[in-house]
Amino acid sequence: MKTNTIHYDYCPLCHGAELAPHLTATDHLVSGLRFDIVRCRACGFLFTQDAPTPDAIGPFYESVDYQPHNNRCSFTSFLYHSVRSVMFRWKYSLIRRHHKQRGTLIDVGAGSGHFVAYMRQQGWQVVGCEQSERARAEAWQRDGLRLDGDVMSVDYPQACADVITAWHAVEHIHDLHGLWERFGRWLKHDGLLVVAVPNCDSFDAKHYESDWAAWDAPRHLWHFNEATIKMLGQCHGFKLRSINSLPLDACYIAMLTEHNKVKGLAKGLRFALSGAVQPQQASSLVFLFQKDMIG
Ligand SMILES: [Zn+2]
Incomplete structure (x- = not known):
């Protein structure tokens, strides 16, 4: 599989010029290609070097095994789907703990819209955006949900959202800073930003090293820990309010x-x-951010 790629000579997060090799991860899911994960010596940010460009990455998502958008029957898939409703309740209670009233929510990287549908049932005004045309079609056929397309192409009104959620989406979006600029523009001044990402400082990441399934290169372009996502939030005027673990993801990733x-x-x-x-x-x-009203 030959493709156009992006090579960084500097850190995409802090623009530091000193990069060091971290490890090499193999794309077991689709291409069998190996990708270097690189570390910034200044801020510690990890990212996938020479990842396909936005125009070229599509084929790397073409796998019946790519969980978020498929309904294939297997033990792992069965587990994934059966815990999903439990997780929706957990996510909802997390949001309600920090945002008492119902309001308007944007779900970024909505997949086939299950969370959007769930939040609508709870009485929220919800819109979602999703890159995959197949996933959007599924949302439409299943629930009559009309999801918007690529997050970097949609244009929601300024300060329209009480809450923005991005469940395992940020690590897939090429425009690292552009995405957070959009979060800042769309969110109300006291709005809540909920971002869930794999944790490259986790027990399982350290145990499995280059075999850890959540490197998921080249689909995962960025690999966060607490320090680097906090720094990214600060760059765009967000203050970190709380950190929560997604415990079931450990089982899912270990099984993968x-x-x-x-x-x-x-x-x-x-x-x-x-x-x-x-x-x-x-x-x-899961990181909960609020716009930093002082900064
Ligand atoms: Zn850096």
Whole structure:
């Protein structure tokens, strides 16, 4: 698979010029290609070097195994779908803890719109955007949901949203800073930004090293930890308000990483327990940001 790629000579987060190799991750899902994950010596940010350009990355999502947009029946897929409704309730209660009234929500990277549909049922005004045409078509056919397209092409009104959610979406968007500029523009002055990403400082990332499924290169362009996402938020006037772990993601990622799914589930449960004790090292983290009204 030959494709156009982006090579960074500087850190996309802080523009630091000193980059160091971190590890090499293989795309087991689609291409079999290997991608270098690079670390900025100044700020510690990790990113995928020589990832395909936005125009060229489409084929790297063409896999029946790519979970967010498929309904294939397998043990892992069954687990993914059966815990989803539990997670929707958990996400809803997290949002309501920090935003008491119902309001307007934008879901970025909405997939096939299950969370958008769930939040509508709870009485919220919800819009969602999703790059994948297939996922948008599924949302329309299943629930009559009309999702918007690519987040960098849609144009929502300024200060229209009480809450913006991006569940495992930020790491897929090429325009790292442009996306957060949009978050800042669309959110009301006291609005809440909810961003969930894999945690490259997690127990499972350290255990599996280059085999960790959540490197997911080249689909995951950016690899965050608490410090780097906090820094990105600060660049765009956001203040970090709370950090929560997504414990079930540890099981899902371990099962994707391990060939033996039972072994993966057992290890995943262990990582989930460790992450519950030390949330900063959980497999995936949910960051709640608020616009920094002082800055
Ligand atoms: Zn940097």
